[in-house]
Amino acid sequence: MNKKKNTSHPSEETLWQFMERGILSYGSRNDALVYFGRRISRQTFVKEVLLWGRVIRGMGLKEGDELLLFGPSLPEFVYIMLAADMTGVTANMPNLMVTPQALDAMVGKSRVAFVFDGMEEMIRETLLHEQFEHVVIVSATRSMGYPLKMIASPLNSIRHFSQRHRAKYLTADAAIRRFGQYDGPLEASAVKGKVAYIFCSSGTSNKGVANQIGMSDEAMIAMFRNALAFNENGNPFCEGTTSYCQLPPFVCTGFFVLVLAPLYRGMTVYLDPRPDVHQFTKNILAFHPQVTLATGASWVHLAEHIDRLVQRGKRPDLSCFRFPVMGGEGCTPQALQHINEVMEACGSTVALTSGYGLSETFSVCTVDYAPTGFDKDYSRYAICVGAPFPGVTVGIFDEEGKELGYNQRGEIRVKTQSLTTGYINNEALNQAKLHDGWLHTEDFGELDQNGKLFIYGRMAQYVTSPSGEKVYLFDISNRLRDDPAVKEAIVCQLVAPNSPLVAHVVLEDGIKETEKEVLCRLDSLMSSFLPEGLRIEAYHVEEGHLRINIVGKIDRHYYTHLLTGYYEIHDGELQAITFQNS
Numbered sequence: 201m202n203k204k205k206n207t208s209h210p211s212e213e214t215l216w217q218f219m220e221r222g223i224l225s226y227g228s229r230n231d232a233l234v235y236f237g238r239r240i241s242r243q244t245f246v247k248e249v250l251l252w253g254r255v256i257r258g259m260g261l262k263e264g265d266e267l268l269l270f271g272p273s274l275p276e277f278v279y280i281m282l283a284a285d286m287t288g289v290t291a292n293m294p295n296l297m298v299t300p301q302a303l304d305a306m307v308g309k310s311r312v313a314f315v316f317d318g319m320e321e322m323i324r325e326t327l328l329h330e331q332f333e334h335v336v337i338v339s340a341t342r343s344m345g346y347p348l349k350m351i352a353s354p355l356n357s358i359r360h361f362s363q364r365h366r367a368k369y370l371t372a373d374a375a376i377r378r379f380g381q382y383d384g385p386l387e388a389s390a391v392k393g394k395v396a397y398i399f400c401s402s403g404t405s406n407k408g409v410a411n412q413i414g415m416s417d418e419a420m421i422a423m424f425r426n427a428l429a430f431n432e433n434g435n436p437f438c439e440g441t442t443s444y445c446q447l448p449p450f451v452c453t454g455f456f457v458l459v460l461a462p463l464y465r466g467m468t469v470y471l472d473p474r475p476d477v478h479q480f481t482k483n484i485l486a487f488h489p490q491v492t493l494a495t496g497a498s499w500v501h502l503a504e505h506i507d508r509l510v511q512r513g514k515r516p517d518l519s520c521f522r523f524p525v526m527g528g529e530g531c532t533p534q535a536l537q538h539i540n541e542v543m544e545a546c547g548s549t550v551a552l553t554s555g556y557g558l559s560e561t562f563s564v565c566t567v568d569y570a571p572t573g574f575d576k577d578y579s580r581y582a583i584c585v586g587a588p589f590p591g592v593t594v595g596i597f598d599e600e601g602k603e604l605g606y607n608q609r610g611e612i613r614v615k616t617q618s619l620t621t622g623y624i625n626n627e628a629l630n631q632a633k634l635h636d637g638w639l640h641t642e643d644f645g646e647l648d649q650n651g652k653l654f655i656y657g658r659m660a661q662y663v664t665s666p667s668g669e670k671v672y673l674f675d676i677s678n679r680l681r682d683d684p685a686v687k688e689a690i691v692c693q694l695v696a697p698n699s700p701l702v703a704h705v706v707l708e709d710g711i712k713e714t715e716k717e718v719l720c721r722l723d724s725l726m727s728s729f730l731p732e733g734l735r736i737e738a739y740h741v742e743e744g745h746l747r748i749n750i751v752g753k754i755d756r757h758y759y760t761h762l763l764t765g766y767y768e769i770h771d772g773e774l775q776a777i778t779f780q781n782s
Contacts, residue, residue, distance in 0.1 A: 214390045215417045216286040218424065220246060222464035230440055232463055234470045235275050238345030245463075248275070251376065252283035253386050258379030259312050259334055263288030263388045266309050266398070268332075270294060270323060271316025272448045272473035275343040276372060278459060280314050281449060285396050285417070288388025293450040295400040295410035297750055297757075300325055306412055307331070308398070308624070314338055316473075334368050336375045340473055390417050395621055399452040399559050412624035413559045415452070422591065423562045423618035427461050429590035430564075434571025436491060436523030439466030444489035446472045446480060451751055453527060453557035453564065457493050467491070475750050477501040490522035495752035496531030497745065499524075499552060503535075503542040510545075519547035523569070527555040529753040530585070530655070532681060532688070533578040540574050551576055556585040556655060560620045560639050564589045566653045581678040582645070582654040592616045595638070596647055609646045611659055613638040644672065663693065663701060666733035676703070676736075679729050685711045685718045688746050691736070692760050696779040700737040702766060704759050706745055715741060716774050723769040738766035738777050 223232065223242050232245035240248075261267060267284055269291050271277055284291040294306040296319070303326050307313075313327055314336045320327070327335050370378065395414035431437050443462035447454030462469050470487050472479060480498045506516060521543065530536070540551045553569045568576070568586030577584050588594045593615040596604045604610045615637050623629040633640045645655040657674030664670055673691045680689040680703060688706040693699040703726075707718060719739050726736045740762065749755040763779040 212390060213417070213421070214285050214288075214388065215396060215420050216249070216282050217387075217390070218417075218421050219282060219460065219464060220249075226439065226466040230466055231468045233275055233278075234442075234468060236344045236472075238343060240275065240343070245279075248279040249282045249286065250386070251380055252276070252279045253286050254382040255375055255379045256280075256283055256287050256289055256312075257384060257386060258382035259375075261287065261289045261312060263391075264290075264394075265311065266290045266292050268292050268294070268307055268310040268313040268315075269449065270296070270313065271319055271338060272296070272340075272475065273445055273471050274316065274338060274340060274473050275471060276338045277314070277316075277449050278471075281397070281455075286387055288391075288394075290395050290398060292398040292412075293400060294412070295450055296448055298400075298410055302410070304329075306400070312336070316340065332368060334370060334375070336370050336372055338372045342372055392416070392418060393621060395624075396420070397452070398624055399562075400450045401559050411559075411626065411629065413452075414621040414624055415562050416621050419618045419620065420456075420562050422616070423456060423564070424461070424464065426589050426591035426616070426618065427456075427564070430567070431465070434522075434569070436569070436571075437461050437465040437467060438490070438522065441490035441522060442468045442470060442487065443491040444470045444472070444483060444487055445492075446475050446483070447493070447751065448473075448475060451528070452559050452562055454493055456563040457525065457527075457557075458491065462491060475752065477748070477752065480752075481505045485516050488517070488520035490520055491524070493525040493527050493555075495528040495748070496526055496535065497529070497748045497752050497754070499526050499539050500531055500535050500745070503539045506542050506546060515546060517547050518543050519549065521548045521550055523553060524548075524550070525553045525555050525567075527557055528751060530554060530583050533580065533583050534681075536576070536583050537578045540576060544574055549573075554583050554585045556653060558614065558639070558641060560633075560641075561592070561614060561616050562618045562620075565592050565614050565616070566594060568652065577652075580654055581675075582656045584648075585653050585655055587650070587652050589616075591618070594647070594653060596645065604646075606647055606649045609644060609656065612641045612643045612645045612653070612655070614641060615639070644674075661692075663734065665731035667731060669731045671731065671734065676726070676730070679725065680705060680722060683718070683722060683725065684708070685713060686722070688742075690746060690754060690756070690759060692756060694763065694779055695760050696763060696781065700779060701735070702738045702740060703736050704740045704742055704746065704762075706742050719767060719774060720769055720772055738768050738779075740766050 231239045232242045233240040267289055281291050292308055292310055294303055303323055312334045313332050317337045317339045393416055396417045397415045399413045401411045443458050445458035449455050459469055472483055477498045480494055481502045549572050551574045556566045557564045566586045566588050568584050595613045596610040597613055598604055598610045642659045643655055644657055644659045645653055647653055661673040662670050676691040677689045680686055685708055686705050687708045691703045693701055747755045747758050766777045767774040768777045
């Protein structure tokens with residue numbers, strides 16, 4: 201194994217300089233990427249980054265400029281991200297779920313946009329703004345191998361033909377032909393504190409609003425140093441193994457854990473631009489990766505799919521796992537226990553690792569990882585997300601800013617050298633969340649006596665009773681899940697007059713009770729649990745699972761805006777109700 205040690209100070213190099221040294225140190229022993237069956241060597245990877253660096257420079261972008269990058273997990277987007285860092289250009293990667301109006305405020309001073317052809321139509325009006333001199337349309341097929349590329353390419357070229365008559369629209373290959381011959385200075389020097397990337401939260405911060413987050417080269421390299429120290433325990437990032445990534449690049453935790461760290465450590469990354477729970481399950485069973493990261497919903501789907509295979513006499517082999525991670529959003533302790541039982545029965549020697557990471561820290565804050573074994577704590581309402589990552593300090597604080605002791609719930613605050621440079625164009629949020637060296641996460645949790653973290657939910661997710669008592673929505677959801685007939689539940693306030701409090705529940709398969717009997721019992725439970733004057737006004741029953749969004753999290757925006765399909769409960773009877781728009 202290559203154990204070459206980096207002795208440079210983080211502020212003396214860009215992330216690309218750091219990455220290039222690590223990528224090339226493994227020679228040709230392991231490919232860098234696999235994309236729809238096509239294997240991309242480490243040397244080709246570096247050549248592609250240099251090529252896109254010439255394109256960026258040829259377009260006239262200079263150090264300190266910005267470019268917009270909008271799309272899923274494509275090889276070209278990885279190249280362009282690193283090429284931007286190499287040239288000193290800031291890559292701005294908005295959340296793929298934002299509205300066109302919100303995107304208008306996020307594009308900043310970008311003069312060039314690189315956009316996935318399958319998403320160009322979503323942001324077409326933004327791209328027509330005069331500030332964009334060039335719009336490069338990147339197809340998912342460009343890095344595919346033959347014959348798959350020949351089958352898919354014509355469909356992609358036709359889809360946006362109506363837009364490509366515009367002078368500023370270019371295909372990726374046209375951009376290379378036009379600008380890739382640039383032969384001037386290419387690499388920029390590191391500038392301490394400069395925003396190298398603008399990542400974006402996945403929409404759980406600030407009451408569901410996605411925030412833009414600046415990240416410097418030295419902060420990202422600091423996270424690498426934390427990860428290298430962590431890697432000494434069981435060597436989860438191991439040369440010659442594989443990682444599987446389907447998360448879009450704005451999800452910087454996934455980008456670091458599944459792409460950057462594996463490339464730096466001599467691993468091969470399998471990329472797939474389809475962030476879908478069904479595709480996740482299919483690719484896990486096809487690729488057998490050692491490292492992967494996905495939300496709880498994806499892991500639940502994998503376990504349920506394997507249950508169905510076992511019922512048909514098939515038991516897949518999961519002995520491949522070395523560092524399987526659940527992050528972004530977890531699941532219930534009961535679901536996690538079932539996932540681990542399935543993994544162990546299928547030959548895995550390591551349990552599912554639960555982790556807690558933030559865009560504001562470029563990745564990992566805590567990890568519940570052990571190289572072997574299935575000793576997990578399922579006894580609480582919240583799952584354990586582990587002990588602090590090397591280089592990270594975690595504390596629990598009350599509303600007055602007093603640090604709390606073990607097993608006391610409060611706000612999670614984090615201190616680390618990999619902290620963001622700040623929120624973009626949001627000084628009020630900087631003042632509220634970044635001071636005294638701590639990041640105020642606005643997440644609610646507790647540390648146990650072993651220093652392990654348990655997370656319950658967002659501090660902003662609460663309602664106030666008529667007497668002024670604060671009741672957290674996740675506590676209400678947890679009480680609903682206590683009922684043996686309830687598999688999943690979330691409670692939210694609707695975007696409707698008077699913000700009615702509603703519950704969305706998924707019932708267990710095969711229960712003998714009627715839906716009416718279950719809902720009436722839940723309503724009785726809530727009447728005794730909630731303070732006087734506070735009640736669940738209506739219930740909605742979801743089939744199968746709660747709906748999830750593009751990154752695999754529960755789609756809270758959908759549920760807070762869902763106004764139909766509810767039942768009120770009066771005197772033991774169900775009455776259908778529809779709420780009105782605000």
